[in-house]
Amino acid sequence: MNRTPSTARSGTFIASRRSVLLGGASLIAAVAAPGSRVLAASPGSNPGKYKADLGGYIGPKLSDAPMTLRVLRQEFSPEINAPIRAAYTAFKEAYPNITIEEERIPYGDLAKKVQLYVASGSAPDIMMGSTELAPVYSAGKIAVPLNDYFSQDFIQDIYAPLRESATIDGKVMCLAWESNSSFLYFNRDIFKRAGVATPPEVIEMEGGWTADQYINALRAITEKARKSGDQATFGLASSRFGNRGPGSNYSQLESMWVRMMGDPRAPKDSTAYKTFAGISENGQIATGYLDTPEAIKGMTNYQTLFKEDLSPKGIVADQYKGGVAATDFSSMAFANTFRSQGAPFDWGVSPPLRGAIGFASNVADAPFIYSGSPHIPEAAALLAFLLNDTNRRAFYAARGSMPSRQSLTNEMPEYKSDPVNMLAANVAAGAYGPPKSVGWLDYVNAVNPAVKDIALGVDVADRLHTAARQVDRLLVKYR
Amino acid sequence: MSENVDTDLPVAAIQSSALSKRAPRDPVSLIGTISLSLIAFAFAFPIAWAALTSLKSTSSVIATRYPLTVWSFFPPHPTLENYVFLFNELKLGRHLLNTAIASSGQVLLVVITSTLAGYAFARLRFPGREGLFALTLLTAFIPLEVILVPLYQVVSGMGLTSTYAALFLPFAAQPFGIYLMRQSFRQIPPELDDAARVDGAGTWRIFWRIAMPNVRPALATLVLIQFIWSWNAYLWPLVIMQDPDKQIVQVMLAGLKGSPNYSLDGPLFAGLTFVTVPLVVMAILLQRYYVRGLMTSGIR
Numbered sequence: 001m002n003r004t005p006s007t008a009r010s011g012t013f014i015a016s017r018r019s020v021l022l023g024g025a026s027l028i029a030a031v032a033a034p035g036s037r038v039l040a041a042s043p044g045s046n047p048g049k050y051k052a053d054l055g056g057y058i059g060p061k062l063s064d065a066p067m068t069l070r071v072l073r074q075e076f077s078p079e080i081n082a083p084i085r086a087a088y089t090a091f092k093e094a095y096p097n098i099t100i101e102e103e104r105i106p107y108g109d110l111a112k113k114v115q116l117y118v119a120s121g122s123a124p125d126i127m128m129g130s131t132e133l134a135p136v137y138s139a140g141k142i143a144v145p146l147n148d149y150f151s152q153d154f155i156q157d158i159y160a161p162l163r164e165s166a167t168i169d170g171k172v173m174c175l176a177w178e179s180n181s182s183f184l185y186f187n188r189d190i191f192k193r194a195g196v197a198t199p200p201e202v203i204e205m206e207g208g209w210t211a212d213q214y215i216n217a218l219r220a221i222t223e224k225a226r227k228s229g230d231q232a233t234f235g236l237a238s239s240r241f242g243n244r245g246p247g248s249n250y251s252q253l254e255s256m257w258v259r260m261m262g263d264p265r266a267p268k269d270s271t272a273y274k275t276f277a278g279i280s281e282n283g284q285i286a287t288g289y290l291d292t293p294e295a296i297k298g299m300t301n302y303q304t305l306f307k308e309d310l311s312p313k314g315i316v317a318d319q320y321k322g323g324v325a326a327t328d329f330s331s332m333a334f335a336n337t338f339r340s341q342g343a344p345f346d347w348g349v350s351p352p353l354r355g356a357i358g359f360a361s362n363v364a365d366a367p368f369i370y371s372g373s374p375h376i377p378e379a380a381a382l383l384a385f386l387l388n389d390t391n392r393r394a395f396y397a398a399r400g401s402m403p404s405r406q407s408l409t410n411e412m413p414e415y416k417s418d419p420v421n422m423l424a425a426n427v428a429a430g431a432y433g434p435p436k437s438v439g440w441l442d443y444v445n446a447v448n449p450a451v452k453d454i455a456l457g458v459d460v461a462d463r464l465h466t467a468a469r470q471v472d473r474l475l476v477k478y479r
Numbered sequence: 480m481s482e483n484v485d486t487d488l489p490v491a492a493i494q495s496s497a498l499s500k501r502a503p504r505d506p507v508s509l510i511g512t513i514s515l516s517l518i519a520f521a522f523a524f525p526i527a528w529a530a531l532t533s534l535k536s537t538s539s540v541i542a543t544r545y546p547l548t549v550w551s552f553f554p555p556h557p558t559l560e561n562y563v564f565l566f567n568e569l570k571l572g573r574h575l576l577n578t579a580i581a582s583s584g585q586v587l588l589v590v591i592t593s594t595l596a597g598y599a600f601a602r603l604r605f606p607g608r609e610g611l612f613a614l615t616l617l618t619a620f621i622p623l624e625v626i627l628v629p630l631y632q633v634v635s636g637m638g639l640t641s642t643y644a645a646l647f648l649p650f651a652a653q654p655f656g657i658y659l660m661r662q663s664f665r666q667i668p669p670e671l672d673d674a675a676r677v678d679g680a681g682t683w684r685i686f687w688r689i690a691m692p693n694v695r696p697a698l699a700t701l702v703l704i705q706f707i708w709s710w711n712a713y714l715w716p717l718v719i720m721q722d723p724d725k726q727i728v729q730v731m732l733a734g735l736k737g738s739p740n741y742s743l744d745g746p747l748f749a750g751l752t753f754v755t756v757p758l759v760v761m762a763i764l765l766q767r768y769y770v771r772g773l774m775t776s777g778i779r
Binding site for chain 2: 070074075077078101102103104105106107108109113116119120121122231232316317318319321322323324337341342344
């Protein structure tokens with residue numbers, strides 16, 4: 001696919017430390033200077049150069065002085081924690097002077113904890129962040145740019161949309177941990193019962209249904225279900241993302257309804273381009289981007305889902321997996337769950353929906369190195385070790401998620417033969433990062449309620465205009 | 480014989496009359512009973528539902544959750560696998576112990592500080608007493624979120640990060656506890672102090688021998704409330720406890736719901752049931768003292 005870099009991707013962010021501190025919801029900057037050691041000259045892989053396989057690490061030789069590295073990440077189940085723990089043990093064997101202290105917390109509390117740590121000036125050396133917050137890490141000088149510590153080969157191996165999301169002004173602020181762009185899952189049994197044709201089961205990013213085709217199919221399914229007395233089955237499952245239900249998580253889910261109506265290849269001054277961009281080039285103006293005619297059309301489609309009872313207005317947990325929703329959007333997670341635990345129904349996948357373009361969002365968890373760390377090279381080395389091929393393979397095998405690096409998916413047979421995996425890889429390569437703004441959290445905090453209001457029936461145009469103006473006001477502090 | 484018959488008849492009539500008198504109930508009392516039953520059901524239902532759901536496998540939880548049927552509430556194939564997983568794989572026992580240590584520490588410290596401070600504010604005369612008491616009460620209006628960063632810096636600076644003491648030391652003095660105990664101590668007639676002093680008792684002896692035995696209901700209230708607060712604590716343990724093995728059970732359980740793509744709903748409900756039970760049992764056991772404590776302390 002021929003893709004044009006978006007304004008947001010190439011955006012330059014000029015924000016004072018004070019403005020980031022004022023950002024409230026944004027991460028607060030801590031004063032810290034990166035280490036001043038001389039970096040190794042040669043990029044590339046490092047066989048034999050270090051005591052362990054440090055993967056893409058190209059930084060200086062690690063210190064022999066005793067030290068403790070702190071890592072903050074989300075909690076996983078025991079079988080997923082196991083390969084990470086094994087990696088720590090292996091690292092400790094190679095570098096006995098380095099003690100690793102890991103802190104695992106509930107996923108929903110990660111951002112809060114990072115914020116607190118940074119504000120206190122005493123944060124772990126490595127913290128799990130998110131690609132969507134890369135502008136915040138950069139503007140607040142919270143994270144160490146990783147270009148000096150990771151080889152260009154390693155960085156280029158990361159799926160382009162994930163890499164671009166994490167890159168600000170050419171500096172990579174964090175490294176995507178896994179890839180989880182969503183595509184369309186459907187319940188073949190429900191489609192069959194309704195006598196409705198299933199969506200195209202192809203692996204190309206642009207091969208899916210248009211939004212109109214999708215909505216028409218859901219109409220037919222829901223109408224049939226209601227006529228047969230089935231009040232429980234819906235066309236689209238209640239969102240599992242973020243806050244659940246309508247307006248759950250604009251970054252990862254609902255933005256697709258708007259941004260698919262835009263076009264990154266259109267002239268920059270066109271509404272089609274601005275709809276896709278979502279925010280001005282400097283990341284500070286939403287009016288004229290979030291509320292274009294195309295955006296209004298996209299959110300009107302979204303509203304139709306709820307207005308016509310095609311999706312529940314409230315929260316229904318695990319509706320698709322429970323077999324009472326014809327479709328849902330998910331990454332490889334559903335497929336892996338169904339394959340490992342057995343599927344309660346006949347399921348299939350289809351590419352993301354299309355408006356002017358096929359659109360999937362690519363927000364990913366992404367560890368970064370705290371700029372205040374007293375052991376930046378060693379932290380970078382540990383991160384590189386965790387991300388080396390061996391440790392990544394072990395993690396992905398336990399977790400079942402898709403690698404964030406292309407070379408790893410290329411070597412896995414299932415990504416050459418299994419249509420679901422192949423679609424996931426194509427979506428990962430063709431997905432788009434969220435609009436880049438140092439005030440991205442302010443943006444989504446203003447837009448999520450608007451999306452919910454729209455789902456519940458308010459005037460789409462009015463609500464989008466209001467939300468755009470609200471975002472503008474919230475972002476003034478970053479100017 | 481006939482006498483017997485004659486004797487029996489009035490007895491039966493009296494019994495019958497008594498029964499007929501018992502039958503019509505006071506409508507206000509009846510409405511009260513029904514209302515309280517409904518309220519009790521509303522509060523007990525989620526706990527009972529969680530307990531029943533804990534006996535389902537995660538896949539069964541997902542399959543039976545929606546639409547609502549009888550199997551949404553009852554386990555179609557009851558299993559204890561969630562409890563086995565919780566204790567064997569997730570080490571729930573260790574996390575329960577961590578929580579118990581934190582709660583016990585907090586209850587103990589708060590009882591000590593609240594009784595001492597409450598007694599001082601109620602019975603001792605010293606300059607600035609009322610002002611100090613007002614200042615103490617003012618701290619109750621500062622939410623934890625506001626002081627989280629400086630509090631973290633202080634406790635971290637003391638080298639207490641990831642220690643059990645860090646879980647409860649910052650809450651060793653509670654304005655509510657001090658207020659509760661002050662009110663309770665004020666209910667004791669001052670003549671008791673005077674009599675004790677005449678008998679040669681000092682302040683400490685009066686506190687321990689005279690005042691404390693008279694505020695037992697308030698103490699029970701304080702213990703119960705503090706236990707519930709500390710048992711349910713989340714934000715501060717999340718912040719200050721960085722060692723996963725020492726983390727309290729509430730934060731550990733929150734980790735189970737963090738990844739919706741990889742559901743652990745079965746163990747989550749089992750864990751929630753397990754942490755709720757001690758509170759329910761304590762509330763039932765101590766509710767009589769709790770009510771009496773609030774009554775005698777003047778907090779109604």
